[in-house]
Amino acid sequence: MTNLKVGGVPEHFNYPWYITLKNKEYSKHNINLRWQDYPGGTGQMCKALREGTVDIAIVLTEGIIKDIAAGNPSKILQTFVKTPLIWGIHVSAKSKFKTIADLEHATIAISRFGSGSHLMAIVNAYNQGWDVSKLKFKVIKNLQGGIDALTAGEADYFMWEHFTTKPLVDNGTFRRIDNCPTPWPCFVIAVRNEVLSTNFDEVKQVLNIINNETKDFKKINNIDKILAKRYEQQLEDIQDWLKITKWNAGKPMTKNLITRIQNKMVQFNVIEEKKNSEDFIKNMYF
Incomplete structure (x- = not known):
């Protein structure tokens, strides 16, 4: 065996x-x-x-x-x-941010460097025409870490698979501002x-x-x-x-x-x- x-x-x-x-x-x-x-x-x-x-x-x-x-x-x-993969761009339900443009200088929760949540935040920033070198990240390990960081105000937005996070949007933990599909x-x-x-x-x-x-x-x-x-x-x-x-x-x-x-x-x-x-x-x- x-x-x-x-x-x-x-x-x-x-x-x-x-x-x-x-x-x-x-x-x-x-x-x-x-x-x-x-x-x-x-x-x-x-x-x-x-x-x-x-x-x-x-x-x-x-x-x-x-x-x-x-x-x-x-x-x-x-x-x-x-x-x-459809990545949802999420903020805390109580966040002051309303549009993607509001997020240009915000802190991004990522599971770890080199992860999808990190790399797709770069792709999204590029799509928006932002200066990628000025992005600010906070490592939160996993989805629960993302929930905790956004709820506590330690990070401003978090990108994770749209459907996996949909229940968190439905129950008022997150608010989804937009989606960003992978270009591959x-x-x-x-x-x-x-x-x-x-x-x-x-x-x-x-x-x-x-x-x-x-x-x-x-x-x-x-x-x-x-x-x-x-x-x-x-x-x-x-x-x-x-x-x-x-x-x-x-x-x-x-x-x-x-x-x-x-x-x-x-x-x-x-x-x-x-x-x-x-x-x-x-x-x-x-």
Whole structure:
């Protein structure tokens, strides 16, 4: 039995992993796959990949590209969710800020540097024409940290996935000022190089299983009701999310796509320079 650890955010995007694990799909192939929640998001997972405490990670595209460029010994195998992620721009419900323009000099809560909440704050600032070098950040670790920081006035706004934070908008904790979609596919599957060299076939089998699950995920009977209950969402919000979300069923990440994303990241001042796109990916499908 091969032991492998997979991690991701505890959000509805990753429910296909829960189904395959619950059905013991991996153990049928002599793989003992264990799931680990990473509420701190991509920055936390990049750190875990570097430290070897996770083998496979479902991470935000921009975060892992930035971290591999900075020396993370991992490769991107494929896109997991090929549609953009919709980032809500949130302030405390009692905040004096009313529009995005009001936020130009405000303090931004981020889970950690290199995380999606950090990098997308830069993308949003670039979109608004602000001076990115003057952005002020406060590290808050996770969603609960963001709630605490905005409520206490220690930070002014916080960017997190629109639907995950929707219940906090509904209950009056946050007020959403606007949305900022990622200009690229949102989630990818990344694996440590060491694991690819020692367990290539097992990793490929894991991909086969999860891609088979995501292919028909939306056709699962009552999947909207299941997700709404599990993630404490309004049914209509989950239905809206399902309409705009598409998974990638087993197509490799291409050099072309990495190059296009790097071009945008350089343009947005998220990375300083492009690296060889081939260094970011491993094609499992040949």
